[in-house]
Amino acid sequence: MQSRLVVATHNSHKTEEIREIVGSFFEEILDLNDFPEIPEAVEDGTTFEENSAIKAFAASAMLTNAFILADDSGLEVDALDGAPGVYSARYGGEKATDADNRKRLLEELGKTGAKGKSRSGRFRCVLTVVKADRKLAVFSGSCEGILANEEKGEGGFGYDPLFIPDGYCETFGQLASEVKHELSHRGKALALFSDWLRQQDSK
Ligand code: IMP
DSSP: OOSEEESSOOOOHHHHHHHHHHHOOOOOOEEEOOOOSSSSOOOOSSSSHHHHHHHHHHHHHHHHTTTEEEEEEEEGGGGTTOBBBBGGTTTTTTTTOOOOOHHHHHHHHHHTTGGGGGGEEEEEEEEEEEEETTEEEEEEEEEEEEEOSOOSSSSSSTGGEEEEEEOOOOTTTTTTTHHHHSSHHHHHHHHHHHHOOOHHHHH
């Protein structure tokens, strides 16, 4: 198996979660913050699958022969017809912070008047594995839940303080990271990646 994995992201929260879940398979896991010469990929796809592939191949073009994992993820809210979806990172504006994105989400949901179970939604994650310009595998995961009326909890990142996974009363911002990893879109996709890595090892 590969000793080094490069995650095609500048989002160190994602990289940290990936390290926590698949860290034992690699000697080191780096991300694009370790390669400042690599520009941000233009995520102009309309699906998580497309954007995940775009990010993986953009990194692969710059890091010839590296073992690359790209994560494209986001939140779909039913009362907002699936928004913010692939635009989750930029929902509050082009240079939006996580706090800006959460603020806009609460505003837009407020306008719909949706309450309780009608504030349903899901996180989605698509992982693409590429090496030497070849797509080796794609894994997806999703996690259903409802959107809280206000932010709760300091943990996680992005929309975590607003997302209550089905079967729980707390947000991902309040739940322990181990619990998030068991339930989350990324945790589920990474569990499939782990199975795939084990299969590669046994070949
Ligand atoms: P991407 O870099 O285009 O994949 O952006 C993903 C965006 O979706 C992030 O900036 C977050 O706003 C949101 N997101 C993805 N995964 C999570 C998560 O696990 N928790 C909270 N927000 C997430």
